[in-house]
Amino acid sequence: MRLSSHSRLRDVSYFGSLVLIAVFVMLACSPRANALPAFARKYGLRCSACHESWPMLNYFGQKFKDNGYQLMNDRDAPIWQSPGYWPVTFRMVSMWHRVSTGKVLVDTYSPGLTDPTGVAIQRITTSGFDLSGLDLHTGGTLDKNISFFLLPSSDPAGSFHFETVMARLDNLFGSPWLNIKLGKFELDNLLSEKRPLTLTGNGGIYQLYHFIPVGDGNIFGQIGDNQLGAELMGHSWNDRTRYSAALLSSNDGTTQLPYGNAYSGFFTASQAFDTGKAGVQRIGFYAMIGQAPTTWRTSGGATGFLPGAAIGNKSFSREGFVGQFYFGQHVDLQVVTQHGQDSAWFGQGYGDLIDGVATLNNTTGTVLPAGSRSPSWNGVLFEPHYIYSPQLIFIGRYETIRMSQQSTPGTPSNLGNISSYTLAFRYNPFMTSRAGFAWHNEYNWLHQDGTGPSLGLTSTNVNTSEVMTGFDFDF
Amino acid sequence: MQRNNLRKWSLLLGAVAIVALPMPSWAQLTKYDLESRMGVESHVGNITGHAKAAKADYRRYCVVCHGELGDGNGESFPWIDPKPRDFQLGVFKCRSTPTGTLPTDQDLFDTLARGLDRSNMPQWSTFTKQQRADLVAWVKHFSPRWTNEKPGTPITIPPEPEVTPERIKAGRDVFARVQCWKCHGVLGQANGPSAATLTDDLGRPIAAYNFTEGARPKCGDTDRDIYRIFMTGLDGTPMPSFADNIKPDEAWDLVFYLRTLMSQNSKEKAMAKQLGLKPVDPNAPAGQQ
Numbered sequence: 088m089r090l091s092s093h094s095r096l097r098d099v100s101y102f103g104s105l106v107l108i109a110v111f112v113m114l115a116c117s118p119r120a121n122a123l124p125a126f127a128r129k130y131g132l133r134c135s136a137c138h139e140s141w142p143m144l145n146y147f148g149q150k151f152k153d154n155g156y157q158l159m160n161d162r163d164a165p166i167w168q169s170p171g172y173w174p175v176t177f178r179m180v181s182m183w184h185r186v187s188t189g190k191v192l193v194d195t196y197s198p199g200l201t202d203p204t205g206v207a208i209q210r211i212t213t214s215g216f217d218l219s220g221l222d223l224h225t226g227g228t229l230d231k232n233i234s235f236f237l238l239p240s241s242d243p244a245g246s247f248h249f250e251t252v253m254a255r256l257d258n259l260f261g262s263p264w265l266n267i268k269l270g271k272f273e274l275d276n277l278l279s280e281k282r283p284l285t286l287t288g289n290g291g292i293y294q295l296y297h298f299i300p301v302g303d304g305n306i307f308g309q310i311g312d313n314q315l316g317a318e319l320m321g322h323s324w325n326d327r328t329r330y331s332a333a334l335l336s337s338n339d340g341t342t343q344l345p346y347g348n349a350y351s352g353f354f355t356a357s358q359a360f361d362t363g364k365a366g367v368q369r370i371g372f373y374a375m376i377g378q379a380p381t382t383w384r385t386s387g388g389a390t391g392f393l394p395g396a397a398i399g400n401k402s403f404s405r406e407g408f409v410g411q412f413y414f415g416q417h418v419d420l421q422v423v424t425q426h427g428q429d430s431a432w433f434g435q436g437y438g439d440l441i442d443g444v445a446t447l448n449n450t451t452g453t454v455l456p457a458g459s460r461s462p463s464w465n466g467v468l469f470e471p472h473y474i475y476s477p478q479l480i481f482i483g484r485y486e487t488i489r490m491s492q493q494s495t496p497g498t499p500s501n502l503g504n505i506s507s508y509t510l511a512f513r514y515n516p517f518m519t520s521r522a523g524f525a526w527h528n529e530y531n532w533l534h535q536d537g538t539g540p541s542l543g544l545t546s547t548n549v550n551t552s553e554v555m556t557g558f559d560f561d562f
Numbered sequence: 563m564q565r566n567n568l569r570k571w572s573l574l575l576g577a578v579a580i581v582a583l584p585m586p587s588w589a590q591l592t593k594y595d596l597e598s599r600m601g602v603e604s605h606v607g608n609i610t611g612h613a614k615a616a617k618a619d620y621r622r623y624c625v626v627c628h629g630e631l632g633d634g635n636g637e638s639f640p641w642i643d644p645k646p647r648d649f650q651l652g653v654f655k656c657r658s659t660p661t662g663t664l665p666t667d668q669d670l671f672d673t674l675a676r677g678l679d680r681s682n683m684p685q686w687s688t689f690t691k692q693q694r695a696d697l698v699a700w701v702k703h704f705s706p707r708w709t710n711e712k713p714g715t716p717i718t719i720p721p722e723p724e725v726t727p728e729r730i731k732a733g734r735d736v737f738a739r740v741q742c743w744k745c746h747g748v749l750g751q752a753n754g755p756s757a758a759t760l761t762d763d764l765g766r767p768i769a770a771y772n773f774t775e776g777a778r779p780k781c782g783d784t785d786r787d788i789y790r791i792f793m794t795g796l797d798g799t800p801m802p803s804f805a806d807n808i809k810p811d812e813a814w815d816l817v818f819y820l821r822t823l824m825s826q827n828s829k830e831k832a833m834a835k836q837l838g839l840k841p842v843d844p845n846a847p848a849g850q851q
Contacts, residue, residue: 131642133625161680
């Protein structure tokens with residue numbers, strides 16, 4: 088007997104409803120909500136103790152990190168752990184996502200011809216199932232007050248690099264005000280990009296932390312990238328007051344000194360205030376001031392760059408305020424501002440030549456075009472969270488970056504401006520001290536002024552969007 | 563006849579069950595019982611804590627060890643030692659009040675921020691004062707003791723006298739007289755003859771405090787804290803109160819002597835070294851150390 092299409096549809100709807108109800112019940116009835124499980128396992132605490140919602144740190148987690156991954160309760164030295172304890176965490180995301188990029192130049196073909204005969208501007212949309220890279224976190228203490236963190240990280244194809252490698256001397260002379268870190272590490276950004284609650288290509292990073300003006304060749308001021316250097320950091324007993332000062336190689340975290348002998352500094356200070364029922368509010372500032380090369384010495388031709396021999400250092404800076412505001416137990420707002428400025432040399436396309444970011448070499452006798460100016464910009468990001476419970480968090484973000492001065496006079500004042508909107512929620516169906524799992528859902532929309540091809544169009548603004556759903560898990 | 567007896571017994575057992583089963587007991591505290599105590603408050607300075615307001619924080623930070631019902635049976639219970647406190651018993655180590663009495667709200671408030679060294683209890687110093695006061699109220703709501711009893715009156719601690727070599731020697735005599743060495747060892751290394759036999763009130767093995775390994779004393783590391791510890795005792799552990807055995811002046815002497823056993827540098831330690839002070843001799847006749 089054949090079923091009619093109507094009754095089949097009804098059956099499919101019925102089955103679909105049952106599946107949805109089952110999924111809902113399964114998620115809703117899961118017993119409890121969940122960080123770096125290696126730390127959670129060590130101390131017997133749930134992820135929620137240190138994370139607003141995994142992986143974003145809360146105040147207690149920030150203090151734990153500032154103490155060198157120690158709770159300061161004499162259970163910190165590894166001697167207290169079972170000999171079988173291995174402080175390793177694997178983290179990966181399996182997902183489905185859809186990316187839609189506007190204004191892509193696409194070749195066109197005439198019938199019967201195999202070579203392109205023209206170009207057109209099209210929107211390219213790609214969707215499908217995918218993976219993130221793998222993060223292999225290992226960290227903790229080597230001994231009381233000697234900490235380490237090692238993070239080999241891969242891209243989705245499995246090619247590994249060292250994202251973080253650092254050792255830290257904690258509480259020197261018995262004072263929490265003196266801690267020294269050496270290696271490759273995340274800059275002391277209070278709103279950490281390495282612990283984001285968002286995962287899409289554009290929403291998973293803070294645009295503010297990576298902004299480079301159009302045509303600018305300076306990659307070295309990206310405060311969101313882990314950097315190689317040494318950091319002095321200190322904080323009060325309860326972490327209300329904290330500061331850090333880092334000396335960094337201007338190489339954007341690239342090992343083997345491929346660039347030159349330039350250095351940058353990254354400085355932060357912040358103060359938190361107890362505001363009773365509202366919670367603990369924190370305000371602070373950061374500043375990155377540095378130099379990076381524009382002259383690339385060569386051997387055997389214009390492209391035979393001598394590693395580590397770049398000179399002609401020019402300056403750049405990034406500075407701003409950070410605010411972490413809490414409105415009771417469920418709502419908070421994270422705010423970061425930035426004013427950035429690059430030397431006019433960078434703005435005119437000098438800078439990271441060996442990676443192809445810059446296009447020009449500041450060789451002897453080079454002069455800047457008349458009227459060249461230092462490009463500068465201002466930006467702000469707002470990231471509100473609604474924490475229903477440690478197991479369910481809703482995230483929003485608005486970022487905008489506006490050029491305040493283009494390097495070349497006459498350039499449209501809005502060229503390269505960015506606006507980005509992100510909405511997401513993460514649901515942790517269980518929360519234990521052993522593993523983490525989040526069902527992650529996110530939408531991001533990013534708009535940039537003037538960076539698309541024109542081909543006679545009145546607007547060259549580019550809009551890109553991405554939607555994803557996936558399982559973010561670690562153990 | 564037999565059938566009538568059976569019916570009678572069944573009725574009787576049924577009636578007993580109906581009356582007995584709903585009776586509250588500490589061992590079988592339910593969420594229902596706890597809900598009824600949700601109005602519990604704490605008072606610390608000018609802050610009033612409300613149990614209800616701490617529900618989310620307790621779940622976020624505390625439940626993994628202390629359990630949903632505050633019975634110390636959270637998911638980490640099997641792996642940690644010392645075991646988490648069973649709040650339902652209403653028995654606390656760190657108090658300013660005499661042994662056997664409930665602690666003050668301030669005692670619990672201070673314990674939260676200080677943490678408990680040599681245990682898995684961290685320092686929750688990042689909380690706001692309001693959060694801590696709320697959590698104190700939450701802790702109180704687990705035990706019926708708080709509805710039936712008032713906290714004890716904090717003991718009086720006289721001003722700390724000047725430390726002298728004589729006082730340190732006198733402290734050593736007190737250490738010998740009240741037999742601290744039986745658990746803590748003559749050098750304070752927690753290896754006295756009774757150390758291996760110690761258990762807490764629930765019968766679980768417990769270690770004596772080792773003065774020499776550098777850990778902070780559980781209930782605070784100032785001289786006043788140490789004074790308070792042996793005058794109030796650590797309830798729930800074998801550490802008794804010596805309030806009836808040691809006079810206040812002698813208690814300060816003992817504090818000074820205990821400082822000489824600790825690994826941290828102190829003026830007491832320097833004085834003891836200058837004196838050439840020897841450890842107590844367990845076999846010496848009373849008063850002849």
